[in-house]
Amino acid sequence: MSESEQFEAFMAAYQDMVYSTAFRLLGNEAEAQDMAQEAFVRAWKHWHELKDGQTSGGWLKTVTRNLCLNHLERYRARWKFFTDLRRDDDEDDGREVEFAAPETLDSTLLNADQREVLEEAIATLPKDQRVALVLYHYEDLDYADIATRLKVSLGKVKTDIFRARQALLKKLQPQADALGI
Amino acid sequence: MKPKQNDPLESWASQTLRQLPDRRAPAGLSRGVMAEIQRRQDAPWYTQPWMEWNLAAKLASATALPALGFVVWDMVLPAVREAVLSASVTREAATTFQTALAVGDAAASIGRAGWLTLSHAHPMILAGVAGVFALAWFSTLGLGTAAWRLARNND
Numbered sequence: 299m300s301e302s303e304q305f306e307a308f309m310a311a312y313q314d315m316v317y318s319t320a321f322r323l324l325g326n327e328a329e330a331q332d333m334a335q336e337a338f339v340r341a342w343k344h345w346h347e348l349k350d351g352q353t354s355g356g357w358l359k360t361v362t363r364n365l366c367l368n369h370l371e372r373y374r375a376r377w378k379f380f381t382d383l384r385r386d387d388d389e390d391d392g393r394e395v396e397f398a399a400p401e402t403l404d405s406t407l408l409n410a411d412q413r414e415v416l417e418e419a420i421a422t423l424p425k426d427q428r429v430a431l432v433l434y435h436y437e438d439l440d441y442a443d444i445a446t447r448l449k450v451s452l453g454k455v456k457t458d459i460f461r462a463r464q465a466l467l468k469k470l471q472p473q474a475d476a477l478g479i
Numbered sequence: 480m481k482p483k484q485n486d487p488l489e490s491w492a493s494q495t496l497r498q499l500p501d502r503r504a505p506a507g508l509s510r511g512v513m514a515e516i517q518r519r520q521d522a523p524w525y526t527q528p529w530m531e532w533n534l535a536a537k538l539a540s541a542t543a544l545p546a547l548g549f550v551v552w553d554m555v556l557p558a559v560r561e562a563v564l565s566a567s568v569t570r571e572a573a574t575t576f577q578t579a580l581a582v583g584d585a586a587a588s589i590g591r592a593g594w595l596t597l598s599h600a601h602p603m604i605l606a607g608v609a610g611v612f613a614l615a616w617f618s619t620l621g622l623g624t625a626a627w628r629l630a631r632n633n634d
Contacts, residue, residue, distance in 0.1 A: 302513070309509050317504035331505055338512040339519070413499055420496075435496045463492040470495070
């Protein structure tokens, strides 16, 4: 098998994972496709290291995540100065926040409709909430890592993730009620 | 690594979000990647980012650029000036060029005077002047931005 055929097989194995990571972070199909493409182009540049490695999936995921975060950072830096009168962390007064959470919440198996609702709900979350939620639940970063990576306060990360979870719960609840779950 | 949490909302979100399968990548992604790789491979080496040039090209460019600047400054510009002054162009054109050259001479004189001042001034004075310029710059930028935002908010 030629190098390029091996690389195409590698792409076929990982393209859904790479595209999903990008889409969840960016919430936009065209941008996710661009970032996924760039991630694979970089993988090709490092192909001699990746082709025999066991960690190529992790490498690819990390590169995709960093590309997406850099993309979001560039976009934010470009527009923030002239468009945001409020600071991103206006709501954070620097104190640790304790949130009242429901006593119990049972997770049930989602059906196809609910999965679609959830996908849609994640994509339409405000950007700060979506990125923090995805980094926490899909990329397995803790609050402090997310705060460092996004250059925001710990309190803001906690608030964003809490609000994102609540928004998702609200979106799914009517579906669950309707289906009698 | 994250510590285990007892928050029910967090547990619910973790379990629920884990159920989402990966999205299917667009059909054209793989083709697009191969085309992009080909396009970058076909591009001339000098269109690649400078950091990706080979060492010889980097060294050559790092040496050639200052040399080129020196040649232009020290040899080409005086030659052009001589050529312009001695060329058999019309009187009107010569006047125009002479005006341009006079402006160039004035700018060069100001530059030389500035350089002379800078090279003889005390470092603390230079730092103070730079500070005043920076302060003026950021004040102007800050005031302009505040005014723009206020105007935008009042719309």
